[in-house]
Amino acid sequence: MNAYVTGLTARDSSFVTTANTDQPAVSRVEAYIRAQDFARPTLVIDTEAVARQFAALAQGLGRARIHYAVKANPAPEILRKLHSLGSNFDAASRVELQMCLDAGAAPEQLSFGNTIKRASDIAWAHEQGIDLFAVDAEEEIEKIAANAPGARVYLRIIVDATEAEWPLTRKFGSGRDKALALIAMAKDYGLNPVGLSFHVGSQTRRAAMWAPILDQVAAVWHAAKAEGHELTLLNIGGGFPAFYGREIDAPALYAAEVMRLVQERFGDVPEIMAEPGRGLVAEAGMIAAEVLLVSKKSDDDLHRWVYLDIGRFSGLAETEGEAIRYQFATARDHETTGACILAGPSCDSADVLYEKQPVQLPLGLRAGDKVMIRACGAYTSTYASVGFNGFPPLDVVAI
Amino acid sequence: MNAYVTGLTARDSSFVTTANTDQPAVSRVEAYIRAQDFARPTLVIDTEAVARQFAALAQGLGRARIHYAVKANPAPEILRKLHSLGSNFDAASRVELQMCLDAGAAPEQLSFGNTIKRASDIAWAHEQGIDLFAVDAEEEIEKIAANAPGARVYLRIIVDATEAEWPLTRKFGSGRDKALALIAMAKDYGLNPVGLSFHVGSQTRRAAMWAPILDQVAAVWHAAKAEGHELTLLNIGGGFPAFYGREIDAPALYAAEVMRLVQERFGDVPEIMAEPGRGLVAEAGMIAAEVLLVSKKSDDDLHRWVYLDIGRFSGLAETEGEAIRYQFATARDHETTGACILAGPSCDSADVLYEKQPVQLPLGLRAGDKVMIRACGAYTSTYASVGFNGFPPLDVVAI
Missing domain, CATH: 2.40.37.10 (Lyase, Ornithine Decarboxylase; Chain A, domain 1)
Known part of the structure; x- marks a missing residue:
């Protein structure tokens, strides 16, 4: 041996x-x-290993669409490989969006997922035909309305501390108490607020750890629907783990269990997207x-x-x-x-x-x-x- | 206004x-x-501001030689300006040494101050005529003896926690209990152990904070001399502060006071070098x-x-x-x-x-x-x- x-x-x-x-x-x-x-x-x-992991996650995620979180590793070989397998992409900046386009992705396969965007980058993305933006604050809604009029936006909300190994702070997302007001504001500004996003926390080792987080998001989701907002998109973000020495669930089983937990709480959501980064390439x-x-x-x-x-x-x-x-x-x-x-x-x-x-x-x-x-x-x-x-x-x- | x-x-x-x-x-x-x-x-x-700060520090340091710590900012304009003013340089790697040579510095103006060096980089430096290396461990002595035979080395020693704002860990330096054995080992390996170095801690705001550190170094210095090691070089390292909101001593006064504290403890050392980085360019x-x-x-x-x-x-x-x-x-x-x-x-x-x-x-x-x-x-x-x-x-x- x-x-x-x-x-x-x-x-x-x-x-x-x-x-x-x-x-x-x-x-x-x-x-x-x-x-x-x-x-x-x-x-x-190893781009073949990336392809195998993509297949395993895609199998578990079922009808949910994978948007690879480019920030995890933007190597052109990875982007091209994932594009050839039908992956969509989540980008943090104009440069990352451009890299996805260069790898062959169509604008409608891209999401501009950073909640902190430069106004001129929003305008540039809009010109490229990119039409899906993350948002978590009033000023960001104003910037998107001004630079990408009519765009689809999803509201990122803050969820409470998780068991993730690289936990998130309150840096991203709106408090859940403000969610409905921001959705209404986006509508007032002529945007199309299609849904919600959140992040369970990077390197969440077990699918079961998602349950309490999904409960928090579902509460906002159903409150918004009760208020007449027709939400059609749930972005479950990333958090899919890699093996660093502590046991993790296998990827297909992990993803399937997350989807079961989602289905249980959200029912038949028209569009679900997931943004594995680490879990896909690490x-x-x-x-x-x-x-x-x-x-x-x-x-x-x-x-x-x-x-x-x-x-x-x-x-x-x-x-x-x-x-x-x-x-x-x-x-x-x-x-x-x-x-x-x-x-x-x-x-x-x-x-x-x-x-x-x-x-x-x-x-x-x-x-x-x-x-x-x-x-x-x-x-x-x-x-x-x-x-x-x-x-x-x-x-x-x-x- | x-x-x-x-x-x-x-x-x-x-x-x-x-x-x-x-x-x-x-x-x-x-x-x-x-x-x-x-x-x-x-x-x-502003390279003119760098020049003014160099003049102030040089005035305070008196006969001590300034080796600018290139890692603080290796912009070619800064290196050229400091070279034109007569500065020497302390480099952390082969690339930084090369940048100094490119800026016009002579090999004898350079110190390879990283205690963690790749063997092939030591050999390369030796070929360039660079003859002053930091060392803090047996294996580093072996590497330098093999790749830069006969070179001048100074032993970096660990000093105890300081009042610096970006404090140092035990990462660099040898314990003071091992210092004399390492000096003897360097001699056995045909090297020329010329002196000691230490680091008071980055951003040490007041010259007075140097006193207890200098006491520790002086104890080793005098013990080595008592044992018959002829030390001729004291490298007082960096630690010179910049203004980030909390009061600091003015540079010329600060440097002069440090030199007074050094003189008090070490007497007439033939060669003293100082390695301001932050304090020179921040x-x-x-x-x-x-x-x-x-x-x-x-x-x-x-x-x-x-x-x-x-x-x-x-x-x-x-x-x-x-x-x-x-x-x-x-x-x-x-x-x-x-x-x-x-x-x-x-x-x-x-x-x-x-x-x-x-x-x-x-x-x-x-x-x-x-x-x-x-x-x-x-x-x-x-x-x-x-x-x-x-x-x-x-x-x-x-x-």
């Missing part, structure tokens, strides 16, 4: 079913990284990194420090607060392991990945050793800084 | 002496930003940003939310944990102000700048209004992500 496999066998069974049912134990991405040398940290993405990508230094600060220190050539400012931003816990594999995984503090290469003391909860890595690890970081397909490449400390951004290779 | 001046007059007297003694109340950068329209968030840097830069949205989540909310077109992932990374508190100016500063939560434009709920301690901004602020962010010359442009959410990196203009 290959040394690289030990990390895989430690995974729980749900992961094995999520991405690799009919695959050999070492994925295509892992085999690729093992066979290559990399001059700098590189994200390798597991399809792996980062090839390298150890730069292993050291002990004092002879009686409990833990080593292991420094990689990638850190919080060059792709691993989601380790902030140690929120997302990546899994690591090395060529020494058959050796004895020990706890270590893991840090990035920059001269910034905040560039520490895991310290409160140290990571188990082989004791023999040395400068120059290759380290593979699993499930890095989402929220890595575009988070990388342009060149903090002179380190180049994460390279991306699609296979 | 101009509306923009109100922010300035609220500053304490030490700031006024730091950058603008012989300047009009509105700085060159501020005048430039007021006169222009910007299509995207833009950092405007106040010379200002970001031109724009309001994208102002909203209230609920009618009974205490605070508004104000969303800018720049956030934590597009240049304002140092607002993490609300550590660095930037000062803002708008064209409405003569109007009544109120507290608001300030956030960035991305679809990431972590992209909130100030929430625990809200910011006072004019109540009339609206989407489209220009916002100027002061003292942004350091740790902004290179921290910006390559394109998270499709937002372009911070633009940089040097005047």
Whole structure:
């Protein structure tokens, strides 16, 4: 058995079913990284794995339409692959909308989902024929009415704290107490308020965690309908999880259960859209990194420090607060392991990945050793800084 | 009196002496930003202000050599200006070393100050004639001995928690208990261990805060000398502050007082180097940003939310944990102000700048209004992500 496999066998069974049912134990991405040398940290993405995950989610979501959350990873190869499979897209900015159009998407397949939009970008999107916008405040309604007259809008509402691993703040959405007034205002401004959206919280590991959130949204939904607003679109947002070490539901089952919970509360909604990002691409990508230094600060220190050539400012931003816990594999995984503090290469003391909860890595690890970081397909490449400390951004290779 | 001046007059007297003694109340950068329209968030840097600050620090530092910490802002215009003034440089990576060489610096003016270096980058630096390296661990000594035989190295040591505003962790440096053994090891490996370095902590506002740190370093210094190690170089690192709203010592006085504290403890050290980064360039830069949205989540909310077109992932990374508190100016500063939560434009709920301690901004602020962010010359442009959410990196203009 290959040394690289030990990390895989430690995974729980749900992961094995999520991405690799009919695959050999070492994925295509892992085999690729093992066979290559990399001059700098590189994200390798398997577009076939993205396609398999899309199929699994689409199966579970049934009649709900998938709008891939482009911000998770806008690599053109991913956008083209998803477009070829019939995916729609959710974009956060004009640049992302343009990338979707460049990948072949039609304007009616796009949603401008950021609630914070520049007026000139709304006007540009409207000119392109994009006709679906997120909104959560009076001023945003005014901007859309002025720059995309008559457009379809959905109102994003705030839902209360969830069990997600990267929880949302109150940054996005309107309070539920204001929802009906904003829908009425959108109508007064000549817009077409077609429905509601919300976000259950990124990396919501279990479908069952959606239930209390859906209850909150359903209350607003039914109140709006009772007041005569004809809502036809429910946008259930993202939150679909990836495997980072803690058990998650398999994607088709997860999506089907979410849809069952939706059906139970909302009945036959004409249009449902879902915006998986992380849940669609994270597991399809792996980062090839390298150890730069292993050291002990004092002879009686409990833990080593292991420094990689990638850190919080060059792709691993989601380790902030140690929120997302990546899994690591090395060529020494058959050796004895020990706890270590893991840090990035920059001269910034905040560039520490895991310290409160140290990571188990082989004791023999040395400068120059290759380290593979699993499930890095989402929220890595575009988070990388342009060149903090002179380190180049994460390279991306699609296979 | 101009509306923009109100922010300035609220500053304490030490700031006024730091950058603008012989300047009009509105700085060159501020005048430039007021006169222009910007299509995207833009950092405007006044290289003349950098030069004035260099002169002030150099005056205070006396015989200590300034090595500008390039990571603070590697804009070629800044590097060329500082080179023309006789500055030396401290670089964190091969790319930064190359930028210094490109700006005209000689190899002997450069220090490779990152304690975490790729072996091939050490070899490359050695080939260029760069002969001064930071080190804090056995494996790094091995790498330098193998790739830059005979090089001068200084040992970075850990100092205990300081009163700095962006405090350092134990990420960099060796424990003081290991210092003498590492110096001896460097000698055994044929290197030339010339001295010690440390970092008092970024944004250490008062020179007096250096005293207890210098005591710790001096104890190691004198112990090493007592053991027969002939140390000739003391690198006092950075920590020189910029004005972000809390009073700081004026730069020349600050630097002179630090040097007095050093002299008191170390005597006549042959070579002293200082590595100001933030303290040299922060106040010379200002970001031109724009309001994208102002909203209230609920009618009974205490605070508004104000969303800018720049956030934590597009240049304002140092607002993490609300550590660095930037000062803002708008064209409405003569109007009544109120507290608001300030956030960035991305679809990431972590992209909130100030929430625990809200910011006072004019109540009339609206989407489209220009916002100027002061003292942004350091740790902004290179921290910006390559394109998270499709937002372009911070633009940089040097005047």
